[in-house]
Amino acid sequence: MQSKTIEDLQLENDALRQRIKVLESQLAESNDTPLQDPFETVAALTNPDIRRFGRQLILPRWGKASQLKLRNSSVLIVGAGGLGAPAALYLGAGGIGRLGIVDHDEVDIGNLHRQVIHTEAKQGMPKALSAMKAIHAINSSCHVVPYLFSMDSSNAMDVIKDYDLVVDATDNVATRYLLNDACVLLGKPLVSGSALRYDGQLTVYNYQQGPCYRCLHPVPPPPETVGRCSDNGVLGVVPGVIGILQALEAMKVISGLHPGEPSFLIFSALSNPMFRTMKLRSKKKECAICGDNPTITKLIDYVEFCGAGADDKNITQSVLGPNERVSATEYNHVLETNRAHVLLDVRPALQLDICNLPHSLNIPIDELDKRIGELQDIMKQQSIEGKDVYVVCRLGNDSQLAVRMLEKHGIQGARDLTGGYYQWATDVDTSFPIY
Numbered sequence: 001m002q003s004k005t006i007e008d009l010q011l012e013n014d015a016l017r018q019r020i021k022v023l024e025s026q027l028a029e030s031n032d033t034p035l036q037d038p039f040e041t042v043a044a045l046t047n048p049d050i051r052r053f054g055r056q057l058i059l060p061r062w063g064k065a066s067q068l069k070l071r072n073s074s075v076l077i078v079g080a081g082g083l084g085a086p087a088a089l090y091l092g093a094g095g096i097g098r099l100g101i102v103d104h105d106e107v108d109i110g111n112l113h114r115q116v117i118h119t120e121a122k123q124g125m126p127k128a129l130s131a132m133k134a135i136h137a138i139n140s141s142c143h144v145v146p147y148l149f150s151m152d153s154s155n156a157m158d159v160i161k162d163y164d165l166v167v168d169a170t171d172n173v174a175t176r177y178l179l180n181d182a183c184v185l186l187g188k189p190l191v192s193g194s195a196l197r198y199d200g201q202l203t204v205y206n207y208q209q210g211p212c213y214r215c216l217h218p219v220p221p222p223p224e225t226v227g228r229c230s231d232n233g234v235l236g237v238v239p240g241v242i243g244i245l246q247a248l249e250a251m252k253v254i255s256g257l258h259p260g261e262p263s264f265l266i267f268s269a270l271s272n273p274m275f276r277t278m279k280l281r282s283k284k285k286e287c288a289i290c291g292d293n294p295t296i297t298k299l300i301d302y303v304e305f306c307g308a309g310a311d312d313k314n315i316t317q318s319v320l321g322p323n324e325r326v327s328a329t330e331y332n333h334v335l336e337t338n339r340a341h342v343l344l345d346v347r348p349a350l351q352l353d354i355c356n357l358p359h360s361l362n363i364p365i366d367e368l369d370k371r372i373g374e375l376q377d378i379m380k381q382q383s384i385e386g387k388d389v390y391v392v393c394r395l396g397n398d399s400q401l402a403v404r405m406l407e408k409h410g411i412q413g414a415r416d417l418t419g420g421y422y423q424w425a426t427d428v429d430t431s432f433p434i435y
């Protein structure tokens with residue numbers, strides 16, 4: 001990793017100060033400030049508590065004792081997105097005394113189909129603050145602590161040490177290992193969830209003699225094999241289901257109702273049955289962090305370990321050099337001058353329904369090797385050379401890989417549209433949909 005210069009740090013520092021000012025004014029405007037620490041535990045429920053949680057109090061095996069345990073406990077939710085939104089709502093509504101919410105991101109319209117804790121009016125607001133306001137609207141006595149930064153090796157131990165349990169509601173492998181290791185080192189149970197497309201998973205790690213995440217996954221998967229919601233899509237209800245189950249598992253662990261047997265739950269919305277559970281073995285003796293002779297005794301650099309960072313947005317690959325790429329405006333000039341060319345759209349066919357340029361040829365990148373003949377035929381029929389082939393996708397990542405694939409098939413000189421249709425919609429045709 002390249003180290004930062006003093007000037008870089010100064011600039012970062014100025015930007016952070018600026019940002020803090022904006023956030024402080026948002027908070028002041030919102031008239032809804034976090035309750036100040038320290039968070040006080042209580043010896044008994046109040047009458048308003050008894051009124052509010054009456055339906056839980058009369059539950060066999062729950063009663064006043066479990067509710068009081070919730071009231072005196074603290075849970076840290078990392079990520080206020082698709083999983084964290086429902087988890088935070090139910091944990092806040094259900095009576096957890098102190099709820100920490102960590103998220104560096106801000107609310108975007110594309111979050112709202114699944115991140116139900118946020119609203120249209122909260123666009124642009126830090127998610128942790130928006131979540132705090134939503135929880136306070138349901139339960140004003142919940143002690144919410146928003147953390148408006150990304151959790152990493154420099155801050156994880158310090159934040160997590162003050163909580164009884166951690167809910168991993170993030171979307172990336174680096175944070176998964178980070179939270180796992182911090183929870184093992186601090187002896188905290190970790191309720192971990194994930195959701196992608198129509199499927200989700202749920203496990204409680206590091207609880208009683210159960211395994212940790214590293215016991216099951218000693219090495220991270222290659223970054224290019226990790227699916228992201230922003231690339232693969234996710235049906236909004238799916239993280240909703242898993243996030244609510246994360247809240248449930250957290251409440252069971254805190255109240256002492258969790259059976260403790262380690263298990264792995266798989267949810268597949270399109271299968272029958274939709275839920276399957278597999279038993280897990282106890283922790284592994286040879287695990288690098290929770291085993292008998294741990295080799296990891298403090299947090300490491302998880303971005304380096306996983307080959308990818310916590311921010312899964314705007315991942316822009318630089319596979320091609322500047323001469324192998326054209327801007328959206330340059331491509332528009334090709335259209336305006338009527339130059340004979342092929343525009344190869346390498347997105348999955350389904351996405352053509354959302355938007356497309358009608359003159360484009362669609363061959364999804366996964367099929368490009370076996371369908372290359374279709375492109376070659378058109379080039380031959382219309383006497384088009386490699387340098388007049390332009391490749392486009394949604395954001396300009398796959399299109400670069402596709403240019404390299406074309407070279408392997410002897411089509412030299414093709415170029416991709418930098419920033420894909422996103423840039424096209426921003427720079428050339430603002431009526432073109434962005435998704």
Ligand SMILES: Nc1ncnc2c1ncn2[C@@H]1O[C@H](COP(=O)(O)OP(=O)(O)OP(=O)(O)O)[C@@H](O)[C@H]1O
Nearest residue numbers: 079081082103104105150151170171175229230310
């Ligand atoms: N290390 C981290 N620290 C704090 N928050 C994190 C960290 N890693 C991920 N998150 C947050 O976890 C949330 C995960 O939410 P979700 O999976 O629904 O995706 P998203 O990032 O909001 O949206 P999209 O994937 O569509 O861009 C995000 O709000 C993200 O900012």
Ligand SMILES: [Zn+2]
Nearest residue numbers: 212215287290
């Ligand atoms: Zn382990």
